[in-house]
Amino acid sequence: MEREVRVRFAPSPTGPLHIGGVRTALYNYLLARKTGGKMILRIEDTDQNRFVPGAEDYIRESLEWCGIELDESPWKGGPYAPYRQSERKPMYMQYALQLVNDGHAYYAFDTAEELEEMRERLKAAKVATPQYNAITRMTMKNSLTLPEDEVKQKLESGEPYVIRLKVPRKEEIRLKDMIRGWVMVHSSSVDDKVLMKSDGMPTYHLANIVDDHLMKITHVIRGEEWLPSAPLHVLLYRYLGWEDTMPEFAHLPLLLKPDGNGKLSKRDGDKLGFPVFPLRWEDPFSKEISSGYRESGYLPEAFINFLAFLGWNPGTSQEIFSMEELANEFTVERIGKSGTRFDIQKARWFNEQYLRAKPDSELAGYLIKALEEHNMTTTPEKAEKIAGLMKERVSFPQDFWQEAKYFFVAPEEYSEKVASKKWNAPSVAVFEDFKNELPSLQNFNADTVKELLVSILDRHNMKIGQVMQALRLAVTGAEAGPDLMHIIEVIGSGETAQRLENAISKLSKYASA
Numbered sequence: 001m002e003r004e005v006r007v008r009f010a011p012s013p014t015g016p017l018h019i020g021g022v023r024t025a026l027y028n029y030l031l032a033r034k035t036g037g038k039m040i041l042r043i044e045d046t047d048q049n050r051f052v053p054g055a056e057d058y059i060r061e062s063l064e065w066c067g068i069e070l071d072e073s074p075w076k077g078g079p080y081a082p083y084r085q086s087e088r089k090p091m092y093m094q095y096a097l098q099l100v101n102d103g104h105a106y107y108a109f110d111t112a113e114e115l116e117e118m119r120e121r122l123k124a125a126k127v128a129t130p131q132y133n134a135i136t137r138m139t140m141k142n143s144l145t146l147p148e149d150e151v152k153q154k155l156e157s158g159e160p161y162v163i164r165l166k167v168p169r170k171e172e173i174r175l176k177d178m179i180r181g182w183v184m185v186h187s188s189s190v191d192d193k194v195l196m197k198s199d200g201m202p203t204y205h206l207a208n209i210v211d212d213h214l215m216k217i218t219h220v221i222r223g224e225e226w227l228p229s230a231p232l233h234v235l236l237y238r239y240l241g242w243e244d245t246m247p248e249f250a251h252l253p254l255l256l257k258p259d260g261n262g263k264l265s266k267r268d269g270d271k272l273g274f275p276v277f278p279l280r281w282e283d284p285f286s287k288e289i290s291s292g293y294r295e296s297g298y299l300p301e302a303f304i305n306f307l308a309f310l311g312w313n314p315g316t317s318q319e320i321f322s323m324e325e326l327a328n329e330f331t332v333e334r335i336g337k338s339g340t341r342f343d344i345q346k347a348r349w350f351n352e353q354y355l356r357a358k359p360d361s362e363l364a365g366y367l368i369k370a371l372e373e374h375n376m377t378t379t380p381e382k383a384e385k386i387a388g389l390m391k392e393r394v395s396f397p398q399d400f401w402q403e404a405k406y407f408f409v410a411p412e413e414y415s416e417k418v419a420s421k422k423w424n425a426p427s428v429a430v431f432e433d434f435k436n437e438l439p440s441l442q443n444f445n446a447d448t449v450k451e452l453l454v455s456i457l458d459r460h461n462m463k464i465g466q467v468m469q470a471l472r473l474a475v476t477g478a479e480a481g482p483d484l485m486h487i488i489e490v491i492g493s494g495e496t497a498q499r500l501e502n503a504i505s506k507l508s509k510y511a512s513a
């Protein structure tokens with residue numbers, strides 16, 4: 001019988017979620033939605049030393065903002081609760097003991113100093129990667145080298161110990177990755193990983209395998225950095241007797257820096273000129289602030305569409321996909337094998353497309369909000385008209401205010417460059433007439449404004465192209481913008497006349513020249 005697809009996103013709350021992590025969550029989510037399966041979130045917090053306050057809330061908020069819905073999670077619960085590994089602590093020991101009893105794991109009593117000593121010894125002997133493994137374990141203090149009664153006595157007296165996996169010396173470990181195909185690793189390159197720590201907590205490896213098994217996970221989709229651990233995980237499934245229900249693996253290619261040189265890392269912060277986190281993050285210890293996509297004005301739909309394409313493609317030229325469309329189209333097989341360069345211009349492009357697709361009435365909301373922040377008001381009709389005029393010219397919601405401020409505030413400064421080139425006495429003569437005749441214009445709108453301007457220009461024997469830039473300068477203070485007649489229609493005849501008068505007096509030095 002086909003098993004129900006169950007995927008999980010398993011972050012460790014060691015800091016803010018990196019965009020690479022969001023992409024991992026997204027691909028898991030898309031597979032779950034495509035197959036009618038379940039998306040699970042599990043918090044992997046067995047490493048208490050790396051715990052960062054606020055990180056778990058951050059993960060939750062980020063996924064909510066993106067629209068990645070969870071079917072089972074620490075917050076929602078579910079049939080395999082708890083979903084936080086620290087709360088599952090009592091479950092893991094029995095599996096570690098099963099491995100010891102079956103001869104696949106062993107107790108190790110080595111102190112930190114003894115481990116250090118071993119590493120030094122191996123280094124001196126020019127061993128390339130000094131590690132606790134099939135060869136070196138026989139020189140250490142563990143239940144494979146110590147007499148049975150001594151081991152028993154140590155355990156009973158409460159001496160600290162760890163449980164290590166007994167990795168075979170010579171064995172080829174094969175693993176089928178959905179993206180890379182067969183991956184082969186020789187066991188001699190795998191060390192005897194600690195499974196249970198001396199504090200009674202499992203390590204990532206044991207907890208991850210036990211939980212994936214108990215939570216009936218069918219597919220493990222995760223970052224490429226976990227590929228080296230995968231052979232070890234295969235051994236664990238085998239030794240625990242769970243190989244027949246082992247999940248399928250898909251290791252995602254890395255997200256690379258824009259120049260293709262190396263992985264885009266959390267430490268890049270804002271150094272590359274764009275955020276690497278979905279939401280703004282303030283480090284609770286250093287108080288350092290990192291910017292987020294949300295606060296920078298990215299729409300969650302655009303952010304998701306952009307992330308989906310960083311490593312996956314639909315095989316067609318279509319680029320704009322809603323979450324639902326992505327879920328319909330998504331297949332793990334269409335994820336690329338090689339790393340993907342990060343391209344912030346593309347993220348911006350997606351944002352522009354999503355903004356433009358919104359109705360003017362919704363875009364007007366951004367403007368109204370910004371006006372409120374500046375203690376100003378406007379009518380919904382006016383805001384909607386401005387939003388419609390500006391939508392092709394903005395990349396982010398906050399641009400509506402930045403770029404359209406002149407609809408509400410008369411210019412105080414004028415571009416020197418345009419003024420010196422385009423402001424002159426003949427234009428001013430036209431503007432004098434224009435400002436005087438505007439207030440008596442019947443049916444004031446963009447068309448009638450243009451007719452009036454053209455008729456005045458005729459009288460002065462001039463063409464519209466000769467005055468347009470100067471007129472825009474006078475009315476908006478800017479060099480460029482949407483259709484000027486529509487701007488005047490929105491600003492109104494009285495205000496336009498007033499602005500012309502201001503400009504004529506403030507720019508007089510250019511007209512007399």
Ligand code: GLU
Nearest residue numbers: 010011012044208222226
């Ligand atoms: N806790 C691991 C992480 O932080 C999960 C890796 C996995 O998905 O197996 O990425």
